[in-house]
Amino acid sequence: MAEQRIALVTGASRGIGRSAALALGRRGAKVVATYREGAQGAADTVRMIQDAGGDGFAMRLDIADVESFGAFTAELIDEVRARWTAASVDVLVNNAGIGLFGLLEGVTVESFDALVRTNFRGTFFLIQALAPHLAEGGRVINVSTSLTRHVSPGTSVYSASKAAAEVLARSLAVELGPRGIRVNAIAPGPSATDFNGGAMRDDQELRGTLAAQTALGRVGEPAEIGDAIAALASEDMRWVTAERIEVSGGALL
Template structure:
């Protein structure tokens, strides 16, 4: 008999927001397959934390910019499902992995544009296609966007444009996957203290103070402000939440 515990795939789950998402999902009684790009050691630490919570977890290598690797990654997921979870299907996909490039619109290079579009848009499209082949009906997809699709801060034009595309894509995915009872939603974090974008929000006191002063709840976001919302979307409590953009920003720039 197959494992009845639900299973979530979290891309970029070894650090930052993805790590917190993976841990919070585990706290909901869901097993986790998390991906890492380079840092296997950090990923294994997250696996250990999830196991300490009482759930199963495994870390798999994935570079979301390498579209041609998605077939072999899917086979690795299938193997992990069989060997670690006694299952053949996943239930949730969290498209979290990404990078930030901060540059003025007029200074943006074609190379920068291509890497942002590959990681944040093309990679999400084609990885989701692959994962849907091994996703149970009644599952869910959570795409990660950004508060920068609503708030224009100079230097993020291309990054935010890709995230805007993801928000549109999410609605179409929800529409077309509805017949499989698969829900698709977007979580859009505000400014968060992580190492994302070279840790600017966390490490630059002026940036941190500026954001805090322009946020209704009076502080910058922390990783654990986001993970619990993503985890909620992977539960039955969110069964009627579909095609939504949920901004988690403490009321930034309202």
């Protein structure tokens, strides 16, 4: 039996977003998979959900383009109503983001603004746009990073933008709590995705180094992050809100 009716996952054309969409679909949710450029990837995500017996569709969304959110939201609700006779979203997974890295002296105003505009500003205003359309008892999950706990050279602005999304989750948990909406953050550790050029997936030396620094002795897999997101969205976690849950296998303890 489905625990949630409709889930929207941003950045679902690949990596953790795709894994989250698939995990939610396997648990009975109808999934809206958004993408910025990877239309084929998002279509593949939807096909995988359908092949597993679920249902979903893809929509384009540029999380950095907040001016488009009004039109996106209207189209989303129209499509959800037409397909599933519903007028709300039960689960919002804010996964879409970018990673730009550089030491202090190498950070440009352009890269700084791009990170904040996408990872924090876009996340905030998408929640704002969708809040009136979130179901009572809904869930919002912001995808962060384990780098808000441990540090690495060249990640200062990226990590700060993700830390902002974590603080946002705690604050909005209070604001949305009267409607029974839970707001949390998931913080993945090093995972074998194509993020940052696929370094943690393809660079065996880097994987070995990270595995040696992780309690469970390996780099994570995208499906493990997706399963954690789906678990956090489930009724099993109904009393959890305003939390940051790290899914890193015990990285850099």
